[in-house]
Amino acid sequence: MINVQALHKSFRDKKRGEIRAVDGVEFSCKAGEIYGLLGLNGAGKTTTLRLLATMLQPDSGSITVGGIDASQHPEKVRSQIGFLTGATGLYWRLTPREILAYFGRLSGLTGEVIKQRTDDLIRRLDMSEFADRRVDKLSSGQKQRASIARTLIHDPPVLILDEPTIGLDVITSRAIVQFIADAKTRGKCVILSTHIMHEAAKLCDRIGIIHTGRIRATGTLEDFRHRTGKTDLDDIFVTFLEGEAA
Amino acid sequence: MNSRWTGAIIVFLKELKDILRDRRTIMSMVLVPMLVYPLISVGFGAIIASQIERTQAAQQTVLVLPAGISASEYAMLGGMDKIKFIPPDTVHAFLSAEAARDTSLNASLIGKLFTEDPAAIPDSIKAPLYFHAIKAGVVRAVVEWPSSLAARLGSGDSTVINTYADETDLKSQTASDNLHDWAVHVRDSIVVTRLAAVGMNRATIHPIVHKRVDVAPATKKSGFLLAMMLPYMMVILMLTGGMYPALDITAGEKERNTLETLLVAPVSRWHLAVGKFLTVFVAGIVTMLMSMTSMVLTFKFGAFSFSRGDDVAAMTRSFSMSPTTLVWVALLMIPMAVLFASILITIGISARSYKEGQSYATPMLMACIFPAMISLVPGIQLNPSLAFIPVVNMCLALKEVLLGTQNPAMIGLVFLSTAIYAAFALFIATRMFQRESVLFRT
Numbered sequence: 001m002i003n004v005q006a007l008h009k010s011f012r013d014k015k016r017g018e019i020r021a022v023d024g025v026e027f028s029c030k031a032g033e034i035y036g037l038l039g040l041n042g043a044g045k046t047t048t049l050r051l052l053a054t055m056l057q058p059d060s061g062s063i064t065v066g067g068i069d070a071s072q073h074p075e076k077v078r079s080q081i082g083f084l085t086g087a088t089g090l091y092w093r094l095t096p097r098e099i100l101a102y103f104g105r106l107s108g109l110t111g112e113v114i115k116q117r118t119d120d121l122i123r124r125l126d127m128s129e130f131a132d133r134r135v136d137k138l139s140s141g142q143k144q145r146a147s148i149a150r151t152l153i154h155d156p157p158v159l160i161l162d163e164p165t166i167g168l169d170v171i172t173s174r175a176i177v178q179f180i181a182d183a184k185t186r187g188k189c190v191i192l193s194t195h196i197m198h199e200a201a202k203l204c205d206r207i208g209i210i211h212t213g214r215i216r217a218t219g220t221l222e223d224f225r226h227r228t229g230k231t232d233l234d235d236i237f238v239t240f241l242e243g244e245a246a
Numbered sequence: 247m248n249s250r251w252t253g254a255i256i257v258f259l260k261e262l263k264d265i266l267r268d269r270r271t272i273m274s275m276v277l278v279p280m281l282v283y284p285l286i287s288v289g290f291g292a293i294i295a296s297q298i299e300r301t302q303a304a305q306q307t308v309l310v311l312p313a314g315i316s317a318s319e320y321a322m323l324g325g326m327d328k329i330k331f332i333p334p335d336t337v338h339a340f341l342s343a344e345a346a347r348d349t350s351l352n353a354s355l356i357g358k359l360f361t362e363d364p365a366a367i368p369d370s371i372k373a374p375l376y377f378h379a380i381k382a383g384v385v386r387a388v389v390e391w392p393s394s395l396a397a398r399l400g401s402g403d404s405t406v407i408n409t410y411a412d413e414t415d416l417k418s419q420t421a422s423d424n425l426h427d428w429a430v431h432v433r434d435s436i437v438v439t440r441l442a443a444v445g446m447n448r449a450t451i452h453p454i455v456h457k458r459v460d461v462a463p464a465t466k467k468s469g470f471l472l473a474m475m476l477p478y479m480m481v482i483l484m485l486t487g488g489m490y491p492a493l494d495i496t497a498g499e500k501e502r503n504t505l506e507t508l509l510v511a512p513v514s515r516w517h518l519a520v521g522k523f524l525t526v527f528v529a530g531i532v533t534m535l536m537s538m539t540s541m542v543l544t545f546k547f548g549a550f551s552f553s554r555g556d557d558v559a560a561m562t563r564s565f566s567m568s569p570t571t572l573v574w575v576a577l578l579m580i581p582m583a584v585l586f587a588s589i590l591i592t593i594g595i596s597a598r599s600y601k602e603g604q605s606y607a608t609p610m611l612m613a614c615i616f617p618a619m620i621s622l623v624p625g626i627q628l629n630p631s632l633a634f635i636p637v638v639n640m641c642l643a644l645k646e647v648l649l650g651t652q653n654p655a656m657i658g659l660v661f662l663s664t665a666i667y668a669a670f671a672l673f674i675a676t677r678m679f680q681r682e683s684v685l686f687r688t
Contacts, residue, residue, distance in 0.1 A: 055509045056682050079512035089503035093267040094260075105256045106511040134267075150507065160510075 001158060001189035002029045002052070007061035009047055021047040022058070023213035029189050029206075031157065034180065036204030037193040038237065044213040045193035049162045052191060053083050065158055079107055082151035082159045086166035092136040096127060096146040099135070100153045107154035114153070121149040141172045148179050159183055159190045165199065177203065197233040209240045216240050253513035257521025258528075265491040265525065275487045275529050279537035282479065283544040305330035306386040306421035309337050309379070311364045315391045322432065323389070328424045332385055334360055340384050341375060351378065364390050365408075376410045386421035387411040399436060472545075477621040477644035480537055480575075481637060484583060485614055487533025488590050489607050492526040496594025497603035500687075509685065519591070519679035523672060526587035534579050538572060574647045578657070581664035582640050588671035595678050598687050621645045633659040636667050 009022040022044045029035035037045045050056045052063060054074040063070040063077075070077045090099055097118060104114035122131045125145045130138055135146065151159065161180065165173035180203055183190055194200050200207050201221045208215045217224065217240050225231060228239045265271045305328050310320070313334040323329060338360040345351040351374075359372060376388050388410040392398075398405045407429060411422035441447055499505040508518060593610060597603035614637050620626055621641035628642045633656055643660040646652040678684050 050686075053510045055506065056686070075512045075514060078510055081510060083507065083510040085503075085506065087503045088507060091264055091504060092502065093264050098263070102256070102260045103507070103511055106253065106508075106513045108252075108512065154512075 001031045001033075001066055002035075002191065003062075003064045004028065004048075004052070005062045007048065007051060007063065008059045009051055009056060010059055020213050022051065025061075025210070025213070025215055027208050027215060027218065029191055031189045032184060032187045033206070034184055034190040034192060034204045036200040036207040037191065037210050038195070038197060038200045038207050039193070039210035040195055040241070043195075043210045045195075045210055046162055047213075048210070049083075049160050049191065049193055053081055053160050054078055079154060080156055080158050082154070082156040083162075084147060084151045084159070084164055085162040086164050086168055088147050090135045090143055090146055090150070093134060095132050095134055096138075096149065097122075097131045099146065099150055103150055104153045109154060117153055117155065118149075121152060125149050140169070141175065144168065144172045144175065148176070157188060159188050161190065161192045163193055163195070165194075197237045201233055209237065211241050216243070253517030254520040254524065257513070257518055258524040261491075261495045261522060261525035262528065265494060265529065268490070268494060270490045271494070271529065274490050275533050276536055279483050279487065279533050280540045282483065282537065283540045286475075286479075287544050306417060306424060307332045307384075308421055308425065309334060309385045309388045311359070311388060311390050312362070312393070313338075313360050319391060319395070323428065329421070329428065337379055337385055340382070341379060344378060344382075351375065363393060365392065373410065377412060380410075380412045380415065380418050383417075386415075386418045387425055389425060402440065473645050473648040474622050474624065476541065476648055477641040478618045480534060480579065480644060481582070481618045481641055482611075482615060483537045484530045484534050484579065485586050485590075485611060487536075488526045488530040488583075488586055489611070491529045492522075492587065492590035493594045493597070493600050493603040493607065495522050495525060496591055497597040497600045498594075500597075501599045505685065515679040516676055519676040523587055523591050523675055526590055527583050530583040530586055531580070534576070534583065538575065542572070571647060571650070574652075574657075575644060578640065578643055578647065578661060578664075581661060581668045584668035585636065585664060585671050588668065588675040591675045592671070592678050595675075596684055596687070617641070628653070628656045628660065630656075630659065634663045636664065640664060 004025060004027050007022050007025040008020070011019045011021055013019050025044070025048050027035060027037075037048060039045050047056065051058050052065075052070070054063075054070050054077050057071065065077045065080050068076050068080070090096075091102075094102070100118045100121065101114055104117065109117070118131075122128050125148060127142070127145055127149065130142050130146075135143060138146065159180075164176050164180070168176065177199075180190060180192065192200075192203060206218060206220055207224070208218045210216065217227075219227070221233075224236045224240070228236050230236050230239060308329050309332050310323065311334060320331065323331070338356070341351065341356045342353065345353040345356055352371075355367070355371065356375060359367060359375060364372060379385050380387070390408045390410075392405045392407060395405055395407075409422060409425045409429075411425075412418040413422065437451070438448060441450060499508065509515075589610065590607065593606045594603050597606055617635065617637040618641050620638050621644070626632075626642065628639065628646060632642060633639045639660040643652070643657050647657065
């Protein structure tokens with residue numbers, strides 16, 4: 001579903017000069033699979049995901065989503081993607097239903113399809129109570145559910161989730177975890193970034209450990225335990241970061 | 247709908263709905279432009295009315311020194327009904343009481359001023375005392391009566407009468423003017439008497455009398471005043487009307503973390519830029535239409551009728567606001583609205599937050615206010631070089647259209663040059679939406 005080859009992206013920073021945020025990242029992810037990018041803050045996770053979502057243009061390397069080249073047809077690729085981060089916001093002065101309609105229209109859906117999908121999402125995410133209330137009047141949990149609905153309105157086969165639980169309370173982040181697991185059973189291809197080993201271990205089929213813009217190791221949790229000879233999740237993570245088993 | 251435009255129109259319609267739910271936008275787009283003209287005109291009327299009141303105003307109090315001048319000398323001054331004498335004792339008592347509090351006032355000098363000949367005291371020393379009394383409103387002006395006046399005039403000689411006033415104070419200035427009128431009147435009558443004594447009359451020294459007649463009707467003079475003020479108001483209102491929505495839908499999206507969701511939507515950056523531009527453009531146009539509606543209503547039904555001056559009422563009724571003028575004005579403002587909207591969008595998307603956007607937009611507002619003031623300067627006319635200076639050209643063009651003195655070629659040049667700047671600014675704005683370093687500035 002997703003195939004990333006030799007991806008590079010540098011930024012120029014006034015103080016630090018050129019920063020290689022993504023330095024040769026390669027990975028792939030199939031439909032029905034959850035691929036986790038695990039790394040510290042600043043490891044290159046967000047840049048990688050933004051490149052995948054065509055928000056940024058890579059300096060070199062290729063990304064294909066469902067066989068479509070992202071640099072050739074960025075808009076086609078975007079219509080395949082649902083994107084969500086823990087910090088994603090909503091339009092304060094609109095209602096969840098209006099926001100869903102807006103993103104539905106931007107995705108080229110007809111009014112009829114939008115109405116049907118909206119009703120479906122409102123039911124699935126238990127949003128009927130607040131679907132017609134302005135966002136600035138919603139609780140943070142309600143906002144998060146509305147954000148999930150926004151991510152799904154165009155029924156994308158690929159989900160790109162950048163630290164989706166960051167800054168959320170326990171109840172809300174449980175809802176997000178549930179949503180991710182749910183997406184997998186529906187056959188979505190999910191790319192997830194996190195800096196928490198436990199979260200990656202719990203959700204992901206495969207994990208790529210990213211550090212200073214490179215994938216240092218890829219595998220399942222079992223592979224990692226085997227390769228490092230350690231059982232504690234944090235120990236495994238630190239071992240790879242220090243390059244002992246790279 | 248042409249698919250080339252679909253994305254931009256979806257964005258535009260959503261932004262419009264969004265900003266119309268924002269109280270700040272409604273304030274700057276509808277309320278302020280609707281209220282500004284009635285408020286200005288009422289304020290204007292009130293100022294003119296108070297001016298009239300002031301000129302017809304009651305007498306101004308005047309102190310005559312030295313304290314002991316004779317009744318016949320007072321009688322000479324008595325010819326002016328706008329002068330009211332205040333007993334020197336009152337002022338003396340006031341200044342003495344002040345000196346008790348305020349050590350900067352010299353108490354012994356005050357005593358000297360009211361008992362001896364003030365002409366003997368240098369101006370630099372007594373001026374602060376006079377100023378103190380004038381500032382407190384006890385007296386509006388001071389006359390120093392020359393002791394030798396009667397003797398000198400009797401012998402055919404001349405003398406100086408000093409009057410003291412605070413020329414920055416309206417009432418003191420009026421008193422000073424009144425005293426001057428009195429002095430001129432007395433002088434003239436003495437001249438006539440002296441001429442008669444040698445067998446001559448006024449014509450001997452005034453062989454020619456020059457009389458100037460202003461043929462401009464009152465309405466034209468006042469229309470001129472409005473035509474100077476309106477372009478300035480319209481340009482500034484259009485800018486402020488677009489400012490809040492522009493920042494809200496650009497920097498505001500960054501601040502609320504909604505920009506990313508929009509960038510992942512399958513719509514091109516060009517459509518985003520154009521949709522947002524259209525929103526701000528419409529906000530500017532709506533502000534302009536609101537302010538024009540308010541202007542027409544204000545002048546038609548005359549908020550000026552609150553004022554007392556007949557001139558003012560005539561001015562509002564006659565100010566030329568024909569439909570043709572309004573169409574000209576609206577047409578001219580369109581490229582200006584495009585220019586402003588593009589610049590505001592560029593500023594907004596370059597800013598990291600709403601607040602930062604405001605701090606960029608404020609200098610821009612300043613940069614427009616000063617050139618816009620050119621319409622307030624009388625006598626400046628559009629010429630081919632001024633027609634290329636943004637804002638200045640628009641204000642002058644609007645002024646000439648409102649006055650009905652426009653040169654169509656020059657107006658066309660203003661329209662064209664503004665349109666070129668506007669197209670360039672719009673191009674820059676759409677380019678800004680393609681730049682990663684702008685969109686993801688942190």
